[in-house]
Amino acid sequence: MTIHLEDMQVIYQHPESLLNVNTHYCPGCTHGVAHRLVAEVIDEMNLRNDCIGVASVGCSVFAYNYFDFDFIQSPHGRAPAMATGVKRVHPDKVVLTYQGDGDMISIGTAEITHAAARGENITVIFINNANYGMTGGQMAPTTLPGQKTTSSPKGRDVEQAGYPIRASEMLATLDGAGYIARRSLHDPKNIRLAKKAIRTAFETQVRGLGFSMVELLSICPTNWHLNPAASTRWLEENMLPYYPLGDYKVHPALKDLKF
Amino acid sequence: MPLSGTIVVDENLCKACELCIVNCPAQVIALDKSRITPRGFHPASLYKEGCTGCGTCSVVCPEAAITVYREKRTEKESNA
Numbered sequence: 335m336t337i338h339l340e341d342m343q344v345i346y347q348h349p350e351s352l353l354n355v356n357t358h359y360c361p362g363c364t365h366g367v368a369h370r371l372v373a374e375v376i377d378e379m380n381l382r383n384d385c386i387g388v389a390s391v392g393c394s395v396f397a398y399n400y401f402d403f404d405f406i407q408s409p410h411g412r413a414p415a416m417a418t419g420v421k422r423v424h425p426d427k428v429v430l431t432y433q434g435d436g437d438m439i440s441i442g443t444a445e446i447t448h449a450a451a452r453g454e455n456i457t458v459i460f461i462n463n464a465n466y467g468m469t470g471g472q473m474a475p476t477t478l479p480g481q482k483t484t485s486s487p488k489g490r491d492v493e494q495a496g497y498p499i500r501a502s503e504m505l506a507t508l509d510g511a512g513y514i515a516r517r518s519l520h521d522p523k524n525i526r527l528a529k530k531a532i533r534t535a536f537e538t539q540v541r542g543l544g545f546s547m548v549e550l551l552s553i554c555p556t557n558w559h560l561n562p563a564a565s566t567r568w569l570e571e572n573m574l575p576y577y578p579l580g581d582y583k584v585h586p587a588l589k590d591l592k593f
Numbered sequence: 594m595p596l597s598g599t600i601v602v603d604e605n606l607c608k609a610c611e612l613c614i615v616n617c618p619a620q621v622i623a624l625d626k627s628r629i630t631p632r633g634f635h636p637a638s639l640y641k642e643g644c645t646g647c648g649t650c651s652v653v654c655p656e657a658a659i660t661v662y663r664e665k666r667t668e669k670e671s672n673a
Binding site: 339341342343344345346347348349352354356357359360361362363364365366367369370373521522525526555561562563566 | 598599601603605606608609610611612615616632634646647648649651652653654655656657658659660661662663664665
């Protein structure tokens with residue numbers, strides 16, 4: 335059977351806001367999925383010329399090489415502080431930060447907490463992969479109890495290293511937050527739900543309803559020493575019970591939102 | 594009768610993570626061991642007929658390397 339592509343309808347193609355370049359991410363890393371979802375939402379909302387991103391330090395440090403809109407790079411953990419400045423100077427622009435767990439909830443805990451407490455009108459995409467990916471898989475604040483990493487070879491000992499931080503629950507207690515949700519990127523259904531959450535987060539900002547954050551549970555096949563398919567199963571079995579998915583804070587003005 | 598579809602994988606982007614292969618509902622994607630990409634991976638590709646153009650592979654692809662096509666519905670089908 336000969337297939338003529340020009341006679342067929344395009345169901346999916348590379349988003350315009352994502353550059354057609356090779357990323358430095360490991361095969362299977364869901365950073366790529368998160369990048370794609372953000373780019374798709376920017377395309378859908380037609381915000382490409384009105385969007386400024388702030389990249390963090392970590393695996394996502396080169397995000398500015400992959401997105402086709404304005405991007406700046408912040409010092410480690412300070413993306414929400416820089417985003418605050420950008421948003422206050424350009425209140426008509428949409429400002430997002432793209433941060434990992436080592437960046438946002440370790441060194442940058444103060445910045446993110448106060449940005450949320452002030453109700454800064456920015457959107458945060460938070461990637462939670464339960465370790466420090468870029469530096470070689472060390473224990474992060476989000477590492478699960480008993481999880482083996484390069485700096486906890488016998489598993490995370492809660493007596494010594496304490497307990498993981500559930501960032502979404504923590505930030506949802508703050509009055510400045512308009513939309514806080516946790517989603518996962520381990521299967522097609524959850525990826526679709528994650529895209530809706532990212533869309534809602536951007537709508538929150540466009541409507542001026544305060545701080546918005548989407549936490550995305552991600553896989554890290556290289557540092558978990560599993561192949562990508564096994565990593566998605568590990569996430570489902572181990573991370574989902576500790577980090578329940580759901581909306582932790584939804585501004586009442588967002589209830590009627592439908593996509 | 595499901596509509597037929599097809600996928601085109603950008604071999605410059607594919608990193609052979611196999612997530613499209615394990616998530617394909619029709620199980621029609623495999624790594625093409627006879628080809629090698631500029632980055633040194635065997636690219637994912639359709640290896641038999643049966644693709645319905647559902648787009649699930651493009652949803653899970655971390656590299657946005659997959660373009661999905663589906664045949665157009667005829668007037669009769671879309672009215673039914």
